[in-house]
Structures are given as structure tokens and as C-alpha cells.
Amino acid sequence: MTTLKPLLARNRSWALQCRQRDPNYFEKYVHQQQPHSLWIGCSDSRVPAEVLTGSHPGELFVHRNIANMVDSSDDNFMSVLQYALYNLKVERVVLCGHYGCGGVQAALALPELPLANEDSALSRRIASLRGALGDDIDQFHRSEDEEAERHKRLVEANVLIQFARLAACEPVREVWRSGRALGLYGCVYELGSGHLKDLIEQTAEESSP
Template sequence: MIVTTLKPLLAKNRSWALQRRQRNPDYFEKYLHQQKPHSLWIGCSDSRVPAEVLTGSHPGELFVHRNIANMVVEDDDNLLSVLQYAIFYLGVNRIVLSGHYGCGGVQAALNLPESPLADEDSALARRIAALRHALQQGLAEFHASTEDETGKLNRLVEANVIAQFSRLVASEPVRQAWQSGQELDVFGCVYDLQSGHLKELIQQSAEEPLP
């Protein structure tokens, strides 16, 4: 038996599908037998930041991976398998890693020492602890900053994008693609919930020598 709360979602789905077919009878046929996305999107799981909606993308255009605070963790098989599949099997030529202002994960990492999560042994607690560790430099700059609270939090979100971007371009699938001569552009962006705008912070198109 269908749970009552699912009915509105099913109704909206039927309405959406009908509208798409009315505008283009072949809308669902285009990607029925294969997908050819041009980009991999790595973003935050926050419900206010749906990749396809904010980029105006249609089904088949984005391959998407989302997790709390858009983290790139070297031993995360889920993320690494998505990277490998997107780059080598789907042949995407662009990866967009996007954070967003007002990120709850970044806020949780900032507040971790005083949070109940600090005393938990749970998947969420481990994730936030790993995030806080990745943000050590950003946290130092946060506490030294004279900006207002909103500005400081925005800079911390940007610091997280930069930190995760550094891990992304150092990951094995990305380095392997560049070493083989595959065209692959990697972008680090931040989404502004207030304006709806996506802003580029950093970009890299080839492997760079280690310092």
C-alpha cells in the first residue's frame, strides 16, 4: 500500500511527465537507451541546492553525486566509483564541485567541539569530524577575521570548496585522466541561495607539478 505522503509526489511526477510530452512528444525517448552527460556534478545534499534545477539542465545532461558539505574523501568508494564511471565510461569533459553559502555541514564542523556529535560514534559524527579536519586553515582564518558573522561563514564555505577541490584534482581518477591526455576541466564553485547565482572560485584543466 502506498504511503499517503507519497501521493503528492506521484501527482507532481505525473503532471511533470505530461507537460514534457505535450511540449515534446519525444522528450523521454532521447535518453531511453543510453546517457551522455557532459558534466559530473559533485554537490551538497542540501535540499535547497538541486543541481539540475539551478543549472537549468534536462535529464541526461548531468551525472550527479551529492553528500553532506560536498566532501571529497580519498577512501570514499562511493565518490571514487562515481568519478571513475563518469570519467572513463561516460566520458564527461567537465567536473563541477559546488558548495553553497549557508551550508549546514560547514556550520556543524565549526560548532563541533560544543555539539553533541562530538561525543557520538556515528557515521555523521565521523563525517563532520573529517570535515572539520579538512577546514583547519579555514577555521583559523575564520577566528582571525574581522568580518561580520555572515561574511565569515561565507569565507568558510569558500575555504571548504577550495579544500575539497584540492582533494578532487589529486584523486586517482582525475590524475589518470589528465595523464592519459583526456580532456577534463575541473571547477570549484559556490552557490548563493539568496541570489540563485553560481560563482566560479577555482579551475584546473591539467595535472600540476607538486610543490
């Protein structure tokens, strides 16, 4: 029978180690949180924001979903973004994808997957992602490069697409228009090395051509 006991035991061990290093480790975060960044990442269990950035409790405000998607019609996503910007007043927003993303791979293969015939939240999510990646998927199939490299480019394309959506979100634009400093950063995590790769950044609203 599966139980929670192993997780509880590891939790107690972790808490003890933290208090041994700093007796006030937990107490200083009890009454408020002051994160410096909002992290928008993939739900993939191999990409834990706090672990891969070496962050402590209170440093990151985190939203994760399949394929690190930005959707202004998603109340869950928008409420996190609004709270981070308006209430917590974070100074940066990090949008992080990762190579080997299952969501991006599913979007690529969707027509051949049983998921394509479902009427479910997951199928709608992946269909939306496939639609956003349409031109890049066409380029994926036209390219003669190694498949692994094409997959990497598709992951990076998704980060750039979601980043553009983030920069266009009204809460982000309102902060920029107010004159408050806010940086947006798009990056990709490499599972094999544990390293983050910078792709794009923006620190002000861009003027329309």
C-alpha cells in the same frame, strides 16, 4: 498519514508537461546516457543540480553528500568518479558548495554540539570536515569581520580544499595524463540569488615544484 500521493501527482504533471513540449522527450534518453558533466554537490535540498543549472535528463551525472566532500577512501564517491570519467567520459567535473552550508556550520560548532559525543557516520563525517578546515576555522575566530562574511569565506575555503583533493584523485590524473580534455571547476551557489559563483578551475595536472 503521510503518503506518496502528492509526489506522484506532481510527477505525472511534470511528465505530461514535458511530453507536451516534446513528444519524444523521454524516449531519447531510454537507451543511453551521455552526460557532459559530473556534478559533485551538497545534499542540501535547496541546491538541486539539475534545477539550478537548467539541465535536462541525461546532461548531468550527479553525486551529492554532506558539504560536497571529496574522499578518496569513500568507495561511493570514488565509484561515481571512476564511472563518470572512464565509462561516461564526461568533459568536465563541477564541484559546487553553497553559502549557508549546514555541514560547514556543524564543523565549525562541533565541539559544542551533542554530535561530538556520538559514534556515528554523521559525527565522523563532520569531524573529518572540521579537521580539513582547521586552519580556516582558526582564521574564522581571529577575524573581526562580520560573522556572515566569515561564514561565506569558510564555505569558499571548503570548496578550495575539496577541489584540491579532487585534482589529486588518481582517476582525474590518469585522464589528464592520457591527453583527454577534462576541466575541473569549483563554484559556490548563492541561495538568495540563485546564482553560481566561479572560484577556481584546472584543466591539466600541475607539475610538482
